[in-house]
Amino acid sequence: MTxxxxxxxxxxxxxxxxxxxxxxxxxxxxxxxxMNQAHAxxxxxxxxxxxxxxxxxxxxxxxxxxxATVNELQRIAVEExxxxxxxxxxxxxxxxxxxxxxxxxxxxxxxxxxxxxQGARIAALEAAKSGINWTFxxxxxxxxxxxxxxxxxxxGEDPYLASRLAVAMVEGFQGDDLAATGxxxxxxxxxxxxxxxxxxxxxxxxxxxxxELRNVHLRPFRAAVNAGVATLMASFSDLNGVxxxxxxxxxxxxxxxxxxxxxxxxxxxxxxxxxxxxxxTADDRDSVLAASTAGVDMDMAGGVYEGHxxxxxxxxxxxxxxxDAAVANILRTKFRLGLFDNPYTDPEALPANGSPEALATAKxxxxxxxxxxxxxxGVLPLSKQDLDRVAVIGPLADAPYExxxxxxxxxxxxxxxxxxxxxxxxxxxDVEIEYVRxxxxxxxxxxxxxxxAVAAAAKSDAALLFLGEESILSGEAHSRxxxxxxGAQAELVRRVRETGKPVIAVIMAGRPLTLANIVEKVxxxxxxxxPGTMGGSAIAExxxxxxxxxxxxxxxxxxMVGQIPIYHSQKNTGKPPTPEKVVHIDDIDAKxxxxxxxxxxxxxxxxxxxxxxxxxxxxxxxFDYDNIRVSGSEVxxxxxxxxxxxxxxxxxxxxxxxxxxxxxxxxxxxxxPVRELKGFRRVRVEPGETLTVSFDLHTDxxxxxxxxxxxxxxxxxxxxxxxxxxxxxxxxxxxxxxxx
Ligand code: NOJ
Numbered sequence: 011m012t013x014x015x016x017x018x019x020x021x022x023x024x025x026x027x028x029x030x031x032x033x034x035x036x037x038x039x040x041x042x043x044x045m046n047q048a049h050a051x052x053x054x055x056x057x058x059x060x061x062x063x064x065x066x067x068x069x070x071x072x073x074x075x076x077x078a079t080v081n082e083l084q085r086i087a088v089e090e091x092x093x094x095x096x097x098x099x100x101x102x103x104x105x106x107x108x109x110x111x112x113x114x115x116x117x118x119x120x121x122x123x124x125x126x127x128q129g130a131r132i133a134a135l136e137a138a139k140s141g142i143n144w145t146f147x148x149x150x151x152x153x154x155x156x157x158x159x160x161x162x163x164x165x166g167e168d169p170y171l172a173s174r175l176a177v178a179m180v181e182g183f184q185g186d187d188l189a190a191t192g193x194x195x196x197x198x199x200x201x202x203x204x205x206x207x208x209x210x211x212x213x214x215x216x217x218x219x220x221x222e223l224r225n226v227h228l229r230p231f232r233a234a235v236n237a238g239v240a241t242l243m244a245s246f247s248d249l250n251g252v253x254x255x256x257x258x259x260x261x262x263x264x265x266x267x268x269x270x271x272x273x274x275x276x277x278x279x280x281x282x283x284x285x286x287x288x289x290x291t292a293d294d295r296d297s298v299l300a301a302s303t304a305g306v307d308m309d310m311a312g313g314v315y316e317g318h319x320x321x322x323x324x325x326x327x328x329x330x331x332x333x334d335a336a337v338a339n340i341l342r343t344k345f346r347l348g349l350f351d352n353p354y355t356d357p358e359a360l361p362a363n364g365s366p367e368a369l370a371t372a373k374x375x376x377x378x379x380x381x382x383x384x385x386x387x388g389v390l391p392l393s394k395q396d397l398d399r400v401a402v403i404g405p406l407a408d409a410p411y412e413x414x415x416x417x418x419x420x421x422x423x424x425x426x427x428x429x430x431x432x433x434x435x436x437x438x439x440d441v442e443i444e445y446v447r448x449x450x451x452x453x454x455x456x457x458x459x460x461x462x463a464v465a466a467a468a469k470s471d472a473a474l475l476f477l478g479e480e481s482i483l484s485g486e487a488h489s490r491x492x493x494x495x496x497g498a499q500a501e502l503v504r505r506v507r508e509t510g511k512p513v514i515a516v517i518m519a520g521r522p523l524t525l526a527n528i529v530e531k532v533x534x535x536x537x538x539x540x541p542g543t544m545g546g547s548a549i550a551e552x553x554x555x556x557x558x559x560x561x562x563x564x565x566x567x568x569x570m571v572g573q574i575p576i577y578h579s580q581k582n583t584g585k586p587p588t589p590e591k592v593v594h595i596d597d598i599d600a601k602x603x604x605x606x607x608x609x610x611x612x613x614x615x616x617x618x619x620x621x622x623x624x625x626x627x628x629x630x631x632x633f634d635y636d637n638i639r640v641s642g643s644e645v646x647x648x649x650x651x652x653x654x655x656x657x658x659x660x661x662x663x664x665x666x667x668x669x670x671x672x673x674x675x676x677x678x679x680x681x682x683p684v685r686e687l688k689g690f691r692r693v694r695v696e697p698g699e700t701l702t703v704s705f706d707l708h709t710d711x712x713x714x715x716x717x718x719x720x721x722x723x724x725x726x727x728x729x730x731x732x733x734x735x736x737x738x739x740x741x742x743x744x745x746x747x748x749x750x
Pocket of ligand 1: 199246279
């Protein structure tokens with residue numbers, strides 16, 4: 011049954027009928043228009059875009075955040091174009107809009123899908139108030155390289171954690187109903203493999219065997235698609251010789267044929283044009299043919315679809331069916347968003363930005379994201395009763411903008427509570443606080459202001475050093491080859507250490523840093539990532555023990571940069587190292603020359619262990635895991651095995667713990683990682699309380715892509731560990747056996 015144009019705005023016909031009717035009415039130019047995302051740069055958008063909107067030559071706009079302007083652009087599209095097709099309004103709302111949540115890597119450190127979902131919901135509400143109906147998030151690139159600046163935007167190194175958080179973010183942005191007020195379309199990006207950029211240099215080449223791609227990098231995308239993500243973005247990067255934007259294997263075979271995705275794929279900014287820069291194609295026309303054939307439905311800000319698609323069809327080089335399918339995918343998304351029925355934004359229908367709920371969510375996320383890496387002799391928590399005076403030192407103690415991190419185009423620094431403010435508010439009435447910035451930026455090399463910092467520390471009962479990276483040092487195109495604390499920060503630590511006062515480092519950064527050169531010189535470390543709007547309140551409450559740190563590392567912290575890539579789910583190798591086999595370069599006996607130093611997989615100068623493993627994070631409580639067991643020693647394929655352990659809080663404060671389940675498949679059709687995360691749960695444990703944490707593992711959860719790159723569950727032996735990090739020693743076993 012076909013539908014008349016008059017029915018397009020009604021709900022009397024099915025979406026597919028409405029799409030078919032529209033497609034039947036559209037000229038080739040109007041179809042190409044839907045595939046074109048435009049931007050106005052720094053110019054007046056109404057002036058720059060109106061004619062093209064009236065002519066139906068634009069399907070989406072990017073980077074407009076003034077609601078009146080957005081409504082006017084929508085009005086022109088809906089009321090003054092021939093077919094009245096509404097616009098998608100896209101924006102990078104990555105970890106909050108006005109109210110900023112911790113950077114995504116920090117959110118991953120919460121290991122709390124619920125708080126992540128809430129954060130995305132708040133972001134959607136605030137963004138929707140400005141007329142935005144499409145965000146370019148979640149970014150779910152797996153990365154094992156902290157040099158890469160975009161690790162800040164990522165969920166870290168693990169595909170299971172990333173998948174759980176991908177689902178949470180999609181649910182948060184999109185809600186149950188994309189057409190509801192305050193929900194926006196999500197975009198899973200960057201499809202795919204971007205996080206393997208060679209040497210962590212942004213946009214660099216990636217070479218990922220199909221088996222690794224499927225077992226690791228594609229998993230979060232699959233989870234996002236299963237959760238109903240509306241759109242995907244193709245990656246800038248070259249994947250195995252075919253840049254993702256022209257990669258038919260990714261976008262047709264995997265995404266459409268295997269996964270059945272029926273939303274649309276957008277290119278990255280100008281990435282269709284860049285296919286020729288990569289050297290895949292000769293020119294823009296060629297690139298447009300490659301990208302559209304491969305399955306990129308919309309051209310982000312490149313103008314090349316607009317320039318060449320129609321010609322390609324008219325010349326017979328491109329089948330009109332490719333265009334029709336792309337336009338149908340885009341229109342389907344617009345229908346799902348309810349834009350045909352309700353294209354305009356009424357900002358009054360949405361809560362105020364920075365609402366109490368938004369700030370409470372940002373604070374909860376920040377509180378749970380901070381990872382305590384060290385706490386010698388229980389120097390933390392601080393107690394205001396025991397302190398007369400503290401020195402607050404460092405370039406990130408009072409930096410309302412820097413604490414927000416990367417991708418905060420719209421973040422409101424007025425809402426930021428800095429650590430200095432947070433500490434003053436919490437204990438300023440009881441404790442004297444002396445603040446010395448000591449460094450103009452995190453990169454400053456001058457040590458001249460250090461005397462003042464040292465003097466302040468010397469007069470105080472404790473020195474709180476706020477170190478790390480300012481926000482510009484991470485994010486897109488902000489990679490680093492040296493991931494030590496930048497500038498003269500290590501020297502600042504050394505100088506303050508000499509005072510003999512307790513030194514507590516609070517580190518805000520967009521990536522794991524190499525901390526080996528300072529870890530012994532401080533008594534405690536709170537790693538706070540870029541904690542967002544409410545970071546300062548959260549940090550103050552953690553420092554003074556109103557709440558216990560409970561974040562866990564979503565990425566391994568190397569000792570030194572040369573260990574990268576280092577991650578918990580590595581393969582075993584044929585010569586795995588053990589502590590006894592590691593020889594340090596300084597211990598090689600010059601007088602007794604040897605030809606071999608153990609012949610295992612380690613570095614002579616770094617060993618093989620990280621400084622801090624994946625999943626690690628200390629607490630003010632004292633958690634103990636015991637009595638691990640399985641529901642049965644054998645589980646048939648298709649069955650469920652329950653793995654559980656007892657978790658006791660032997661400390662004297664209540665705290666959250668993130669209990670983690672790891673599994674090893676001992677023999678595989680392809681070799682399997684030494685440990686794989688298969689479950690986690692954040693639980694509150696009272697002092698003296700013992701809880702049973704249990705995880706149901708379906709044998710499907712043990713499936714992997716085998717040698718022929720199909721998903722398989724293999725009978726065989728498995729080890730399982732439960733504990734508080736990827737180093738958890740408490741182990742049990744079970745076997746998967748052939749089903750009936
Ligand atoms: C380029 C980035 O790679 C992508 O993540 C972002 O969404 C677009 N630019 C739009 O700003």
